[in-house]
Amino acid sequence: MDVDRTLYIRLYKKMFLIRVFEAKVEEMFRLGKLRGTTHGCIGQEAVAVGVLENVDLSRDYVTGTHRSHGHFLALTGKVFELISELMGKKTGIVRGKGGSQHLHYGNFYTNGITGGMIPVAVGLGMAKKLKGEEGVVISFLGDGGMNEGYVMEALNLAGVYKTPNIFVLENNCYAMSTITENFTSGKFDERVKGFGLEYHYLKALDVVEVYGFFKKIYERVRKERYPVFVEFETYRFCGHSKSDRREYVVKEWEDFWHANDPLEKCRSRIPAKVVEDVEKEIINFVEEEFRRVLAAPYPDPGEDLF
């Protein structure tokens, strides 16, 4: 098998895992087996997987958003720990205290305030810089989050202090039901350049392209240590959150992305037999992990609150 094919398979596995996971979460909500809320990333898997395949969590930091199941799974593959967290089980990555939006595992952090982690991420980058440590900080944010003032302040700080931060904008066209471009004056690329940051753009259709594109940026920032901003055009096929009926979507965009689903594209590069095996294995694995979580214990106020 050539290197390219191995890569497609590796990345496909991760993308498929995320998609199966998110679909299962949706199902569990429908069945009333999950409390709280959740934000799925079906359709956007190529960004999480392509970007994070480059990352080394032992020295890099990653910050996520409210929509970070995919980021976590791409980084760690820990299905049991994530679903435990969503179900409020003691076996969750933060003992069920966080739930879907408040994840923490090693150098990976998310939080529920959109874009609120961007200033924090600049601080992580600052620490890297001040300590003279290796490693960089990769931070995801959404198109909606781009209009939050603290995000813009933070982009300026990164530029002023030249921190090793990579900002990854997952522009999925919508902020909840809001079509972001209708509520954004000017263009993101110009704005980012207005903050003196190096700006890159890619339509995230092919996970291997995302991977390769990001790899170059990542390696440069690892070495040259200055902040970079990467915008990915992507798309969410699922609702914003569990209760969203997606009545606001733009048909043209829907059609385009369904015809160009990055999962399908990746799949088409892999022999059918391999796909079949891989998918079966992953589906079984996810089912099995969900079952195991059902049996896992709940946290105990006496032990687990702090």
Next chain:
Amino acid sequence: MDVDRTLYIRLYKKMFLIRVFEAKVEEMFRLGKLRGTTHGCIGQEAVAVGVLENVDLSRDYVTGTHRSHGHFLALTGKVFELISELMGKKTGIVRGKGGSQHLHYGNFYTNGITGGMIPVAVGLGMAKKLKGEEGVVISFLGDGGMNEGYVMEALNLAGVYKTPNIFVLENNCYAMSTITENFTSGKFDERVKGFGLEYHYLKALDVVEVYGFFKKIYERVRKERYPVFVEFETYRFCGHSKSDRREYVVKEWEDFWHANDPLEKCRSRIPAKVVEDVEKEIINFVEEEFRRVLAAPYPDPGEDLF
């Protein structure tokens, strides 16, 4: 006398009034006759006067900053009411409750949070738009204030809703002791364009030029009703506030602006005899008003708190 000369005289009177006023305020602080703090605008008079000469406070709104004595005087000429306010007298424009940083007179508002009035100003513009009223909103802000997140959010809102706002950046090079360009990544013009706003720039050396330049912008916004951003390069000759010893200044900039003081430039266009009369009159007037204020009553907690 030609029109031009009349204009120079009219504007010179205002600029000179502001400078004399601010110098007198500094003197009063030195003599211990003023409490609180104050931010003078010596050196920046051409912006306040040139811009506000165009404004009609009966239909326009003006929002200022922490450094707004000049704005107020250019708009109203009310020396007695302003110094009363600074001295905490009942005869102040808000009965002494506001002090130097919290002014309100008709459609003119200032506040002490740098850039904090910019979102509010967008709301004033929005109201103009929604009511279908004539008039525009002119808002001053500083170079330092440009890095505040809420300011950036507000610029986006103005662009999204197309409100009749004119943002006037008085870039005087410093935010307190901070040389703003050293703490700003990217350039203001690019940033502003990144918010989809029309951007204009002028070095505020000649008050009549400021006046004419702004007049065109003002007339267009009055008619076409969309937001515009104007950056003036200017300079403050006095300290940031009463206690500032100006140890941070850049010699080159100091030299340039002292050699090109807009007050001197304007003065040079007016016959010496006129200048002499005008200045004497203003100095006497300001002295007299300060004296009157000394005799004015203090506000009374029973009557004036609300």
Next chain:
Amino acid sequence: MKYIEALRNTLHHLLEEDDSVYIIGEDISEPYGGAFKVTKGLSKKFPERLIQTPMSEQAFTGMAIGMALAGLKPIVEIMFGDFIALVVDQLINHASKFWDIYGKKLHLVLRTPSGGYRGYGATHSQSLERIFMGIPGIKVVAPNILSDPGEVLRRSLYLGKPVVLIENKLDYGREILESGVVDEVFTLSIYDATFPVSKLKVLNESSEISFITYGGMVQILRDVQRKLLFEEDITSEIIALTDISDYDVNLIVQLVESKRVLVVEEGWSHFGWGSQVALDLRLMANLEVRRVGARPFNIPAAEPLENHVLPTVDRIFEETLRMLSQEV
């Protein structure tokens, strides 16, 4: 009528009656109608009166303040109560100052759904309204199901001073009770102060304990009230305030029938709403006062932990029995 309908109907009426009313917020227009659907349908009928915004809580709150300064009557929706943390500067350092230093009447309401019990986790479950309590020039109000939430909204908008209006996520789907006999054994009276105060007590009985509360806690206290009555034969009364920052202590003291008062809030107890209320009651009427509120932890998502941190029927029930077992 449901709580959410009362709010939505009032918004509808306000838009209809008064040209200067506007609604501002994220995702408030069709087809979404707000994260909790409070504004659902309104943008169809009043397309130019709903101002949907980008995610810029600080600036659109500031924008609303400017609109109010110019004489309009904006109603801002902050999607979750937790995000009021973002508008503290615009409310405290701007709106509240214009109100008394500049002597401007401001017709401005900032509505936001507060509270937990839904497993949303630490940044989507808090009761942060405490931040604005006692700040001069700002009033904090909270409707509940014991009087018309729409009326609270309407009075807030016409007050002339910035109001933070705290809704409760779980209340949206609940039915509002009508004054008079409730469920055959209780009776609801509504005292029409500037903002209504409601009292729900056992019919024809005096109360052995009084619960003073606001917002979504009313429903939990109704369960406590029944449990006390049916399991322990103990009579209790729920006194629910809607003006929670400037309530009339004298009125409350008059309404309290028992010598024992339990002040119940969903927020953290320490330096909470109840600290002031309990102190007032203690100093004004020397009542025996205890408090129940959230325990001092961030609100966890997991159900057993969330129910440990937030006040529950059981915890309030037990606290009540403990109080009643002590001499006064």
Next chain:
Amino acid sequence: MKYIEALRNTLHHLLEEDDSVYIIGEDISEPYGGAFKVTKGLSKKFPERLIQTPMSEQAFTGMAIGMALAGLKPIVEIMFGDFIALVVDQLINHASKFWDIYGKKLHLVLRTPSGGYRGYGATHSQSLERIFMGIPGIKVVAPNILSDPGEVLRRSLYLGKPVVLIENKLDYGREILESGVVDEVFTLSIYDATFPVSKLKVLNESSEISFITYGGMVQILRDVQRKLLFEEDITSEIIALTDISDYDVNLIVQLVESKRVLVVEEGWSHFGWGSQVALDLRLMANLEVRRVGARPFNIPAAEPLENHVLPTVDRIFEETLRMLSQEV
């Protein structure tokens, strides 16, 4: 030693002793050294340890939180206490959550000068520290001139939990008192809890009234204390807390000698710091409690108005006499 020198010396020592300490804020470096000159001189000796910032309070506070997450020990200066309104989201919705939900120790201090009496006006004179009191995962501390402010700062930084440290603008220039006999007739004792509690009382006399307070109010109370003693022959004691959000009620109760307590704060009384303190004392020890704080108006610039709104020597003096004239 002056209060400001104690702070500056401690900052100096912290930078010297511990490589992971950084100072972050606006205009903190030379030649300015901070709006109130607390960091004056430090950037000369530690140029890369002072991180001067643009005016972006939200983001540089967030940056400090990130640095703390990564194991550094940032000390943030917010130029005026009023501007903490801008960092509420980063502290409450971020830093405090990481602390308990994620179980991360954070060495993070946010210092800010609070308070009025200087004619600075409504947005530069407030005591907004109340916002953070009782928020799990955040501690609020305030040094005063009755113990070493530097020690309070040091303990805050090594606590492992985000601390909002409230300095007082007028205290900067004041001398710190040493424990022992003060001015011949008073005696100062310092109780070394996690954060010190100080008591200043009349030498060899029991106290007829106890003042419980924090921060800059100590100086005003010293004037009240003298006036009471020299004009009215009344003995009093000032009990000054430095841990103002998680104080040890038992310790305070032990320290209080009189039956009457006046809780004094500079901030607005309603839903203020004193509401909780007074309630604690009332419920724990059934002491006779009254309070003095700011009146419910935004703080005016004009001297007679500012002195009407903020607590003054005369107002506290009179309130004391009133309390003492009543039976207990």
